[in-house]
Amino acid sequence: MQQTTQQATISPEDETLKAVEIIENQEHDAKNLVKILQEIQKELGYVPENAQRLVAEKTRVPVSKIYGILSFYNFFRLYPPGRHRINICLGTACYVKGSKNILNKIEDAYNILPGQTTKDRKFSLDTVRCLGCCALAPVMAVDGNVYARNNPTKVLEILKKFT
Ligand code: FES
Incomplete structure (x- = not known):
């Protein structure tokens, strides 16, 4: 993880x-x-x-x-890491259940793209190809904790709780 x-x-x-x-x-x-x-x-x-x-x-x-x-090499980062690391799964199971819309919502709400960090260094955003829990799609992980069956509104609610 x-x-x-x-x-x-x-x-x-x-x-x-x-x-x-x-x-x-x-x-x-x-x-x-x-x-x-x-x-x-x-x-x-x-x-x-x-x-x-x-x-x-x-x-x-x-x-x-x-x-x-x-x-x-996608393991290199060109931006400083945020305090919290968001991973949006774009694997097939998550993708067909709308993970791209979730990603777009986060990009718009926090003005970042995958591989970047918010100006206040609160969040870093990345995408992954499968988090290994496809039955819970669409999946987002924050700091390694998995959040299941998301939608764009739900992920913003989850992210609001992080300081
Ligand atoms: S495709 Fe998203 S968890 Fe497997």
Whole structure:
């Protein structure tokens, strides 16, 4: 099941310092790129732009290529994690029961797209292909807790309870 994301919010300056520390402890080799980026994400919860630039400098790999790697692997995050992580299931069972409408409702209500975090860092939104409980479709998980048989109105009511 999903992990709770409770990364403390740190300033961009501290993020940069952390990223420098991580990069300095790694081999500055282009072959090591994914590992360096994973280490940064492990520490910060995502890979900020300033860290991408630092990695580019140290490994002598263009920022555009680093961005390409981050976009290619869906486990990388380009936005800071929210205090609560929403996962909307878009697997077949959930999809035919309206999970796309649920997703659209959340996108509109919180002004975010999958892979993003609300400005106040309250929620991160992601989609998944199956949460393994298709009989409960359409399913949403928040911080790893599953909410069953949803509709757009019900999910907004559920999300209002989170602080
Ligand atoms: S398709 Fe949604 S839980 Fe399986």
